[in-house]
Structure formats: structure tokens, C-alpha cells
Amino acid sequence: MEQPDPIIHQPIRLRIVSALKVLPEGEMLEFVRLKGIVGATDGNLGAHIVTLEEAAYVAVEKDFDKKRPRTRIMLTAKGRRAFDAYLAYLRKIVGQNG
DSSP: OOOOOHHHHSHHHHHHHHHHHTSOTTOOEEHHHHHHHHTOOHHHHHHHHHHHHHTTSEEEEEEEETTEEEEEEEEOHHHHHHHHHHHHHHHHHHHHHO
């Protein structure tokens, strides 16, 4: 039997990828906003973003907005494909057991 993508399957990373997937391709979400959506601490969210970035599922951009540091995250094309495959995996399981 196939296994789910272990990078996406972790609950917080699944929430991160889900939140980013609903955005139009190429659009970024600010770290602070993503933190509110996911319900994680700064450190926990940051660690999960690093894991997703290392897998090339997300891209991270750090810049300044009127002298304030800003971190924005975007789901990459690879991340979108991985999430779609993850959903297909779940649909397959539901279909087999339903």
C-alpha cells in the first residue's frame, strides 16, 4: 500500500500547505498571518517551514516593509503537486474503505 507524503502528513505542515494552496499560484502569505491560521508558536511554525523549504515545497522571502522585517511564504509548483498527490492518496483510501 502506498504511504502518504511524510513531509505533508505531519498535522502542522498539512495546515501550512493547505493554507498556502488556496492562494493563487505565486501569491505569498506573511508569517504572522500564517501563524494565526495554523495556530503555532513562532518557533514551531519556523521549524516546520524550514522542513517544507528543504523539500522545496515552499519558498520563503525575507524583506522589509517600511523598515519592519517581513517574512513571506509561498507554495512552490513542487509543493502544489505534492499536495495534490497527497489529496489523491487520501481520496484513494476513502474510496477503498468507504
